[in-house]
Amino acid sequence: MAEKLNVSTATISNAFNRPDQLSEGRRRWILEECKRLGYMGPNAAARSLRTGRTGNVGVMLADNLAYSLTDPVASEFLHGLAEVLDRRHMNMLLLSSQDDDEHRSRLQESMVDGFIVYGWLKKGRTYDRLLQHGKTMVAVDFDLEGCTWVNIDNYEGARRSAEHALQQPPENVAILGLRLVDTDRVCRIRDRELFNEARAISVRRLHGYTDALEAAGYQVPAERIWSTPTNTHQDAYQAAREALTSSPRPDLLLCMSDRIALAAIQAALQMGLRVPEDVRIVGFDGIPEGANIHPSLTTVYQQSAEKGRIAARIFLGEQEDANVLLPTCLLVRESCP
Structure with a gap:
């Protein structure tokens, strides 16, 4: 093809693979001529074998x-x-x-x-x-x-959000977590049941919450911590309903994702509770939906x-x-x- 167009093989290659190496007019002419002559460009499989790159x-x-x-x-x-x-x-x-x-x-x-x-x-x-x-x-x-x-700094983000929420001291706190335990159902966690995997982001967020709570004099027992197996509305809504119907009812929910927090807001409103007067809710992620609902969601924004x-x-x-x-x-x- 290079011989037919009276150009180098490198010029043909650049037209297909490195367009910044040619002027727009010259590249367009080469591509049009190649198309007219039935050449659709370098063979990807052959190039992969030659370069070792796919x-x-x-x-x-x-x-x-x-x-x-x-x-x-x-x-x-x-x-x-x-x-x-x-x-x-x-x-x-x-x-x-x-x-x-x-x-x-x-x-x-x-x-x-x-x-x-x-x-x-x-x-x-x-x-x-x-x-x-x-x-x-x-x-x-x-x-x-x-x-x-x-x-992202999951620990620091969770800790700061909990510290903000604790500026108005709550009576009872519950945590709605995500994949804190290895199960496919919504559940409360038990002592020593957490993933002992320090690399999991949910465990880091949980440590951020609990450290802030303990520093403020709060102890959150394991039975006040829920875990959802997926970050879906269905699982989150179930966890929120369970938390909000538990006794004593929490007046602060710390949620490990915005999806969980949004489901918690929906559950609270459907139960006749006012947000934030009866229950305050904090999320994590900063998805756009959180800013567009009423009441809008207090959350931790991460740079996804x-x-x-x-x-x-x-x-x-x-x-x-x-x-x-x-x-x-x-x-x-x-x-x-």
Whole structure:
């Protein structure tokens, strides 16, 4: 093709793969001529064999794909990730750690240059395979052995939100947690039942809450802490109803996600309770929906999209290969003024 157009092979390659290396007019002419002559560009498989690179980034999700694509925090993370990968003309292959087909998982994992792992990954076959691959890896929202990570300061964000809520001393406090125990049902936790996995973000948030409460003279027994298995409205609503019908009824709910907090507001209002007069509610995440309801949600804002951008830049070598801990921001609104 280069001979037919009287240009170098590098110029043909740049027209398809590195458009910034050519003027817009010259690139357009080359692409139009290639199309006219039936040449659709370099063979991706051949290029992969030659360079050892696929141009694909494997995004390993701790949850299943349907859940991750509907979760507002995960969606924001993927949006930030895609912004950087689009600019570099890289592809994103979404993988779920919950895929039980090991043969398919191995095949998919062979099609990528490395992995960005999002969410807490339980130790098991997928965990072990990732460590054995020897490919570039960046972990997000948890610490992976021997791997650069990008996290937010979950402990400090939770502690600051609890300290704010405690400025108006409550009578009774309950905590609505997320995946604090290894179960598929909504439940209260028992002593020593918590994940002893210090890397889980929910445990860090819980420690932030309890440290602030203890410093203010409050003791929250295990039976005043609920755990939801998923960050869905259904599970959150069930946990909120159980908490708000318990005795003594809490007048402060510390919620580990905005979805849980929004479900708690709905449950409280449907029970005839006033927010914040009868029960104050604090969330965590800073999703847009929290600002658009009434009463608006007091919450901890985390930089979900920026986590994705930073993880992509580290993966691509555009940013120093070092751990990143992002700060959070307390947003004080109507649900807990």
